[in-house]
Amino acid sequence: MDTPTVAASTFGDSDMPSARATQDRIELPEFEPALGPSGDFTLDRFLDREISWLHFNARVLELAEDEDLHLLERVNFLSIFASNLDEFFMVRVAGLKRRIATGLAVPSAAGVSPIDQLEHILESARQLQVRHAHVFAEQLRPALAHEQILMTRWSDLDDRSQDELYRWFIDQVFPVLTPLAVDPAHPFPYISGLSLNLAVIVRNPVSGKELFARLKVPDMLPRLVSVDGPRAGNSAGRVARFITLEEVIAQHLEHLFPGMEVVEHHTFRVTRNEDLEVEEDDAENLLQALEKELLRRRFGPPVRLEVASDINPAVRALLVRELGVEEDEVFALPAPLDLRGLGAISAIDRPDLHYPTQVAHTSRFLNESETSKAANVFAAMRRRDILLHHPYDSFSTSVQAFLEQAASDPKVQAIKQTLYRTSGDSPIVDALIDAAEAGKQVLALVEIKARFDEQANISWARKLEQAGVHVVYGIVGLKTHSKLSLVIRREGDRLRRYCHIGTGNYHPRTARYYEDFGLLTTDDQVGEDLSRLFNQLSGYAPRSTFKRLLVAPRSLRSGLIDRIEQEIANRRAGLDARVVVKVNSIVDEAVIDALYRASQAGVSVDVIVRGICALRPGVPGLSENIRVRSVLGRFLEHSRVFLFANAGSPVVFIGSADMMHRNLDRRVEALVRLSNREDISDMASLMDRYMDAGTASWHLDSDGIWTRHNTGADGEPLADIQSWLLDSRRRQRGAVRR
Known part of the structure; x- marks a missing residue:
């Protein structure tokens, strides 16, 4: 089995600053800045990047507010907004806080201090998050109800529905719940990032003493529970009722605290710093270092505390104190918290409430005859360069077919491939494994530092290694983000290079809704360029030059x-x-x-x-x-x-x-x-x-x-x-x- 390797930096010391030097402050090339006639643009000619990102997410929210869009697509945009903002706090806000704490933060391009910048970011994010909650409560919830898709409360359910949910709770939910008491014998528990929790106040009926307990809402269970069954709502006119998992749990807290009186409960949620800081000095231990850092990520410091707006002030104060967050990091919002869960509603099979079905077509240069037989991608590439535009051009009948045909073609000698992100059931990875098992030389450069896909990519790397693929983890200090595929095929007495260079990942699922371009070509200059670049990525070639690549x-x-x-x-x-x-x-x-x-x-x-x-x-x-x-x-x-x-x-x-x-x-x-x-x-x-x-x-x-x-x-x-x-x-x- 080939041994996975991490190449040393082969791009030349004088051209590439170290990863540590560039992590927080980039030394830019010496270009004269563009100035206005009075020379007064040196400080404010750039917009603040974090505020600009918040403006981007506000544009996503505008789509959720757009009454001209299909209703369930608006719900999906509301869910996307929530997911985006979570990542913003986990990475961007967390990174700024870390730089402030370590003294590495510098004033913005407009001269704003890091502390003032953080305050402005938090206030802007707060306004957006409140607006987000109101869009759901005041616009989308009523619109969904008009379509017989209801976010219901326990008190609105009939006896039969309550009985069915009670049995489901006892069978499926109660066994996995773990109440954690907080008292002199039980310290305040660790709260994992992005988990939804119940803060529960119980009273001892004998002593009258009130106690605090934390109950995590299990994230392996559906966030929104369908009252009427999994297929409810899949046809117009049929009622589909949903209730939040935390409300079902809250209605049965007496089962978790027998003998105690449940006084009150409140939902809360913590966001933690999940930005990785991997030391790459020792290339041989990069994989182990990353796995260790992934463990540490779970215990990053809190950067945001979300609480229900009706929370008891005393409970809120306890959470603030125990979690060590500042008051400006507390976001009081109307329930339900964590609207990422709306994805369950947006996935309802109601074609009248979604975009019309989109069918990706095979590129006209790959299937000119429109036959049912799969196109010979190699033959099509020899005829001309093929510029693909996904998802309008099918990924599966172009890029995926290219690699699958390469894996099965006996004339193919070698395949070299970069993988930044791919899907859980990746046909791309399967093709590489098939090629290796068929005796072809296969190189896979797996970027194990792809943010939030690190664990998945480590798993893919090991699966590829076990199949005999030569796995390379990239260059110390650099992420390999390029989207490259190189296939070497013997044709007569010569070797021909078939290339794919793209703007998006080799990810068949996201290729259905990410807009990206890709070029399939047999151009000799591109083939030479890719050969040189892959040699840089897997070995030592510090002074390579390129003809058609930057x-x-x-x-x-x-x-x-x-x-x-x-x-x-x-x-x-x-x-x-x-x-x-x-x-x-x-x-x-x-x-x-x-x-x-x-x-x-x-x-x-x-x-x-x-x-x-x-x-x-x-x-x-x-x-x-x-x-x-x-x-x-x-x-x-x-x-x-x-x-x-x-x-x-x-x-x-x-x-x-x-x-x-x-x-x-x-x-x-x-x-x-x-x-x-x-x-x-x-x-x-x-x-x-x-x-x-x-x-x-x-x-x-x-x-x-x-x-x-x-x-x-x-x-x-x-x-x-x-x-x-x-x-x-x-x-x-x-x-x-x-």
């Missing part, structure tokens, strides 16, 4: 900035000049300053960003030629695209990198330049559509405020680009059939 941390930032500078030169020479950037987040100061310089030179700059944007558009003398848009909807906009007008001969890159410090300095990222003129033209047209005034989107102004534009001046809805793309694939399919 690779972080060495050349990606500088390569993009060089392209921006070329657009500035083209503009000054009277040639076509434009920059379009589509990313999840844009924070990197050097890249933003380059875009400011382009704007000042008269270059049109368009930025399409889903999440965080630290760039401030529309500032006279600084960024008046920059427009920023955000598109959120049915699919999660996840692709990264970089387009340059290049004096009338456009250049387009796609790949894995967002414009953030971590991507450009602490990750291995790869962008590939498209070469097919049709693909380049199609991409330019698509980016124009994203930016078009007739396309529904959010617009960012110079004050950092996002405004939704989803209706025109005539009051008619603006076009939804995701619906347009779905329709375009249906039109293409119809054209092929004809």
Whole structure:
């Protein structure tokens, strides 16, 4: 069996700062900042990244508030908001608190102190969370009731329903409950992160003394209990009633405290610091270090305490004291807490309350004949480069088929693959295992530090090792975030390299609702580039150069900035000049300053960003030629695209990198330049559509405020680009059939 390895950094000491040096404060390349005419943009030319993230989640909440959207999709957006905010506290707020505590925090770009920044973040998050709770209580709960989907209370249930829930409680819930008393003999228990809990006050009927106990609501049981059975609500007109698990438990507390009088109970929830800090000095022990850190994550310090708004002040004070949280970290909210559980309602099979069913079509370049037989991906790739756009183009009949066919093809000699995230029943992993068992050379670079997927990736790594796959854990100090696949196939007396480079993970499930691009190509230059990059990742190749790739941390930032500078030169020479950037987040100061310089030179700059944007558009003398848009909807906009007008001969890159410090300095990222003129033209047209005034989107102004534009001046809805793309694939399919 091959031994898993962790490569030392092969990107060159002079080019790559150490992981520890870059963890909290990035040393940027020396670029002159873009200044306004009076030179007064040195402090406030960047928007605060944490507040920008909260604005992003507010846009998600706006979708939940949108009465024009399908009801159960609105419920889903409410659940997504809750999950997003949990991660924000676990990582971003926790990281800021840690830096403040260790003295590593620095003032923001606008000169705001870390303490003031934290206070502003907490207050902004509090306002959003209260708004979130009110959207559920005042908008969605009544709308669901109108559709016979009811969030009910115990007191509203008939005797029969109460009896059935009592039997279910005794059989399925009571045996797994563990009440924990707090008294001189029992210290205050550890409260795990994101767990929902009941704070229970009981009274001894003999002594009259009141005591406190904590009861964890089991997270292995359904958060919302269906009163009318698992299929309730799956047809219009049929009533579906749900009750929270904590209310069912609360109605039967006497079974947990026999002989005691239950005085009161309150729900609460703790969020803890779950950001990992792994020391990578010893490459051989990276796996063990990460597993140890995952254990420590469970016991991270609290960063937020959520309590029901009607909680007894004395109980609240006890929780604050015992958990060691500050008052501004306490969030009092109307019950029920933890609205992530609404996912159970959003999953109800009511087609009339969901988006219309979407069927991903096989790319027209992979299935030109529309036969039922699976396309020969290798033959299609030899004919031309194939640019895929998921989920509009099927992942299973393209990327997944590519790797499955590679695993079974006797002419394939080797497969090299990066895995950042994948699914629990991954056909990609199965294909790699099949290939190894068939005697092929298989290299899998598994990124075991992928946030919140660490344990799953460790399991995958070990499963792959056991099958004989050579597993590499990456480069010390760097995460491998690039999305790469390289297949080497013998054809006659030569070896041909088949490549896939994508903007998204090799994750068949998320590929159904993440918007991403991928390139399938047999281009010799791309094949050589991928061979060199995989050699860097698995061995020692510190001075590799690339022809069609830009690779972080060495050349990606500088390569993009060089392209921006070329657009500035083209503009000054009277040639076509434009920059379009589509990313999840844009924070990197050097890249933003380059875009400011382009704007000042008269270059049109368009930025399409889903999440965080630290760039401030529309500032006279600084960024008046920059427009920023955000598109959120049915699919999660996840692709990264970089387009340059290049004096009338456009250049387009796609790949894995967002414009953030971590991507450009602490990750291995790869962008590939498209070469097919049709693909380049199609991409330019698509980016124009994203930016078009007739396309529904959010617009960012110079004050950092996002405004939704989803209706025109005539009051008619603006076009939804995701619906347009779905329709375009249906039109293409119809054209092929004809």
